[in-house]
Amino acid sequence: xxxxxxxxxxxxxxxxxxxAFAIFLGLVDxxxxxxxxxDQQWNAWLIDIAKPVQxxxxxxxxxxxxxxxxxxxxxxxxxxxADRMRLxxxxxxxxxxxxxxxxxxxxxxxxxxxxxxxPRVFGVWNPAPNPGSLYPGFVxxxxxxxxxxxxxxxxxxxxxxxxxxxxGQLRQxxxxxxxxxxxxxxxTLERAQxxxxxxxxx
Amino acid sequence: MKRWWTAWVxxxxxxxxxxxxxxxxxxxxxxxxxxxxxxxxxGIHGGIIDGVFSTTSGYARHNDGWSNILGADxxxxxxxxxxxxxxxxxxxxxxxxxxxxxxxxxxxxADIAPYTDHGVFPLLRIACVLLAFGRAGNRWxxxxxxxxxxxxxxxxxxxxxxxxxxMAQLVWVYAxxxxxxxSSVWGPFGGFRAIENIVSDPSVARFAPGWVxxxxxxxxxxxxxxxxxxxxxxxxxxxxYFAATPDGTNWRRARRVFALLRLRWIWILLGLSFHIxxxxxxHLGIFPWGMLALYPVLLRPEEIAAGVQRLKGVMPxxxxxxxx
Numbered sequence: 111x112x113x114x115x116x117x118x119x120x121x122x123x124x125x126x127x128x129x130a131f132a133i134f135l136g137l138v139d140x141x142x143x144x145x146x147x148x149d150q151q152w153n154a155w156l157i158d159i160a161k162p163v164q165x166x167x168x169x170x171x172x173x174x175x176x177x178x179x180x181x182x183x184x185x186x187x188x189x190x191x192a193d194r195m196r197l198x199x200x201x202x203x204x205x206x207x208x209x210x211x212x213x214x215x216x217x218x219x220x221x222x223x224x225x226x227x228x229p230r231v232f233g234v235w236n237p238a239p240n241p242g243s244l245y246p247g248f249v250x251x252x253x254x255x256x257x258x259x260x261x262x263x264x265x266x267x268x269x270x271x272x273x274x275x276x277x278g279q280l281r282q283x284x285x286x287x288x289x290x291x292x293x294x295x296x297x298t299l300e301r302a303q304x305x306x307x308x309x310x311x312x
Numbered sequence: 313m314k315r316w317w318t319a320w321v322x323x324x325x326x327x328x329x330x331x332x333x334x335x336x337x338x339x340x341x342x343x344x345x346x347x348x349x350x351x352x353x354x355g356i357h358g359g360i361i362d363g364v365f366s367t368t369s370g371y372a373r374h375n376d377g378w379s380n381i382l383g384a385d386x387x388x389x390x391x392x393x394x395x396x397x398x399x400x401x402x403x404x405x406x407x408x409x410x411x412x413x414x415x416x417x418x419x420x421x422a423d424i425a426p427y428t429d430h431g432v433f434p435l436l437r438i439a440c441v442l443l444a445f446g447r448a449g450n451r452w453x454x455x456x457x458x459x460x461x462x463x464x465x466x467x468x469x470x471x472x473x474x475x476x477x478x479m480a481q482l483v484w485v486y487a488x489x490x491x492x493x494x495s496s497v498w499g500p501f502g503g504f505r506a507i508e509n510i511v512s513d514p515s516v517a518r519f520a521p522g523w524v525x526x527x528x529x530x531x532x533x534x535x536x537x538x539x540x541x542x543x544x545x546x547x548x549x550x551x552x553y554f555a556a557t558p559d560g561t562n563w564r565r566a567r568r569v570f571a572l573l574r575l576r577w578i579w580i581l582l583g584l585s586f587h588i589x590x591x592x593x594x595h596l597g598i599f600p601w602g603m604l605a606l607y608p609v610l611l612r613p614e615e616i617a618a619g620v621q622r623l624k625g626v627m628p629x630x631x632x633x634x635x636x
Contacts, residue, residue: 229597
């Protein structure tokens with residue numbers, strides 16, 4: 111590593127100070143304090159002190175988060191629980207039975223997988239642990255997409271199947287009535303609704 | 313105290329060849345171009361761009377940022393701008409402007425489509441700003457080529473502090489990621505089951521669930537290795553310091569242990585295998601590649617120079633032109 115002569119400019123001192131301050135702010139921001147409601151009894155007193163201090167120090171620099179959308183709390187695959195949800199998109203013709211068009215990680219039902227499993231899309235329906243705020247908008251878009259690209263369908267439906275992972279195997283759960291498959295967040299779009307949206311003025 | 317401050321100032325005042333930052337710029341550029349090009353899937357209209365980034369035809373969020381000056385629905389236009397900026401980063405055209413510009417544009421896209429902004433994207437925005445400070449366009453770029461042609465070559469020895477900061481940032485991403493893994497499945501009380509759950513998760517798994525069942529012992533060892541790799545990440549900075557100051561007289565015993573066990577290289581190899589494993593088993597877009605794109609900052613300039621030299625030795629030598 112090439113080094114400068116021992117006599118440093120004033121700027122070198124300022125820069126070193128600014129970098130030290132930035133590192134300090136990053137460490138304060140990234141301090142792994144648990145979210146509200148997740149603290150344990152033994153560390154509650156410490157968190158009660160640390161959280162307000164962290165908030166006060168970071169507050170004047172929140173603008174960085176607003177402009178560049180980042181903070182120093184990084185979460186790499188935090189959620190790894192065995193209880194997962196599996197997105198399913200189905201369609202039907204008339205009053206016939208629902209047919210699975212797309213089911214996440216199901217090689218037999220991969221219609222529209224290129225869209226729904228796209229790296230820019232899957233984050234919105236990957237629940238951690240519940241669907242995010244844009245999920246209703248995504249479902250509307252996904253069902254419209256299915257109806258537009260499958261003209262014979264009269265309705266499309268999206269729902270989450272609750273599943274359990276056991277030793278790497280995916281186990282389906284039983285619904286309250288005993289049938290295999292337990293579902294949540296069921297949303298349906300009829301073609302008539304889609305046509306009504308298209309006819310309505312912007 | 314004064315001695316410490318002098319050493320601190322000297323550390324951030326060092327200069328070094330721009331090679332590492334230029335390499336990172338090219339790798340990051342490749343990842344960004346690939347990622348943004350992927351956004352054009354389904355066409356300019358009716359595909360991903362309209363669905364993910366538009367508030368009128370898709371499910372994007374209204375934002376109140378500066379991008380509103382581009383119109384009421386700026387998302388699709390921002391994607392096109394980010395494509396141009398990514399290409400400029402890759403080829404080194406107006407590099408500092410492209411790097412900082414990309415960070416601003418991508419931040420607006422993150423606000424408009426927050427669920428597309430997985431962990432690697434904020435990191436790449438930070439990297440872009442540091443690459444701009446690190447003059448990453450001064451080598452292997454159109455900028456450098458043009459500057460040399462007009463007789464004003466760009467400096468190839470540049471301040472080292474942006475690379476140091478990027479190295480510290482990368483190490484912190486892992487350390488923070490490890491600290492925030494509070495779920496029991498990442499530890500012995502949950503049986504180290506995290507990786508077998510993740511690679512079977514229908515939302516992100518590349519293969520149908522069940523494939524990992526015969527390999528659960530390996531996946532549990534991988535879970536233990538991953539959490540160790542992440543939590544121990546800050547040790548890499550010590551290992552780097554020892555490697556960068558081979559004549560140092562302090563911490564002699566620790567230096568000997570680090571050198572003997574090759575801890576620095578073990579950590580880098582764990583990181584490589586961690587990301588390659590993710591790329592093979594999960595579909596997480598550019599996440600593994602975007603992280604690996606930053607790995608040249610972990611190397612010392614001499615190591616990169618030696619690698620480049622070795623690469624030149626492998627490649628066929630240029631034939632001298634002879635007058636015909």
